[in-house]
Amino acid sequence: MASARVRPAGLELVEQLDGGVDRDGYLRVVAGTLTDLLGADFVGRVALDLRDRSAEVQRHPRGGRPGSDLARQLLALADDHPVVRSYRADRSRGLPAPRRLGDLATRAELLRCPAYVDLLRPGGAVDQLTIMTTRTAGGGRAWTVNRSEGEFTDRELAEAHALQPVLALLDRAVSTGVTAPPDGAAAIARLGLTAREVQVLRHVGTGATADAVARLLRISERTVRKHLENAYRKLDRHDRLLAVDRARELGILPAHPRPAG
Incomplete structure (x- = not known):
C-alpha cells in the first residue's frame, strides 16, 4: 500500500520542518523527501498565476538555467503546457489529484508540444509528476518531480497522492509566514x-x-x-x-x- 512508505516519509518531513525554516530550507527539505520517495532526478517548486501573469520556478538541486528564465518561459508557454491545461480544465472542488505527464499526452504529442520540446525536455524533465499544493483562480503552487528517463509507476502516483495533504498544509504554513508547520500535517501523516x-x-x-x-x-x-x-x-x-x-x-x-x- 502507498501509505506504508508515505506515512513515515510524511512524519519525517514534518519533524524536519518543526520550528520553522526559511524558504530555501523548506525547498531543500521537501525536495529531498520527494526525491527519496519518488526517485526523482530533480524537484521543482512552481508558482503560477495566469491572471496576474506571474510565475516563480525553483529547482533542487540547483543547476541549469536560472529560475527567473524558466519562469518567463513557463509563462510564455503556459497555454500549451499539458499539465497547466489539465489543471485549468479541472472543475472539481479542492485540490486536483497529482498528474503524470505521460497520462496527459502521448510521446508523439509531446514531441509536437513547444512546452515540452523547448522547456521540459531540455531541462531534463523527460517525464514529470506534478503535485498541486495550493489552487488559486489564476493557477496555484505545485511541486514537480522530474526524471530524465523512466516513467512514474501507478504506485508512485498513489504515493504522491497520499502525501499531497501534508504538502498542502506545509505549503499553507510557509506561504502565510507561519514559522512552524501546523499540527494537522503531522496528524494526517500519522493517521494515514x-x-x-x-x-x-x-x-x-x-x-x-x-x-x-x-x-x-x-x-x-x-x-x-x-x-x-x-x-x-x-x-x-x-x-x-x-x-x-x-x-x-x-x-x-x-x-x-x-x-x-
Whole structure:
C-alpha cells in the first residue's frame, strides 16, 4: 500500500520542518523527501498565476538555467503546457489529484508540444509528476518531480497522492509566514489519511451533506460515504460530529469553518 512508505516519509518531513525554516530550507527539505520517495532526478517548486501573469520556478538541486528564465518561459508557454491545461480544465472542488505527464499526452504529442520540446525536455524533465499544493483562480503552487528517463509507476502516483495533504498544509504554513508547520500535517501523516478523505472531511466540516459533497466533487454518494467511513476509522470516531471535532482538535480542519457553498 502507498501509505506504508508515505506515512513515515510524511512524519519525517514534518519533524524536519518543526520550528520553522526559511524558504530555501523548506525547498531543500521537501525536495529531498520527494526525491527519496519518488526517485526523482530533480524537484521543482512552481508558482503560477495566469491572471496576474506571474510565475516563480525553483529547482533542487540547483543547476541549469536560472529560475527567473524558466519562469518567463513557463509563462510564455503556459497555454500549451499539458499539465497547466489539465489543471485549468479541472472543475472539481479542492485540490486536483497529482498528474503524470505521460497520462496527459502521448510521446508523439509531446514531441509536437513547444512546452515540452523547448522547456521540459531540455531541462531534463523527460517525464514529470506534478503535485498541486495550493489552487488559486489564476493557477496555484505545485511541486514537480522530474526524471530524465523512466516513467512514474501507478504506485508512485498513489504515493504522491497520499502525501499531497501534508504538502498542502506545509505549503499553507510557509506561504502565510507561519514559522512552524501546523499540527494537522503531522496528524494526517500519522493517521494515514488520504488526500480525498481529508477533502471530504473538510466539506463535511462546513455542514455539507454526503449528497452535496458528492455533487461538489463529482463522485458518487456511495464513494463519499466510503471515504467518510475510512476517515472515521482512522480518527477512531464512530460518527460525523465526533470525527469532525477530532479533526479540528488535531488541526486537520480549521477551528472556525466557513459555510459550505
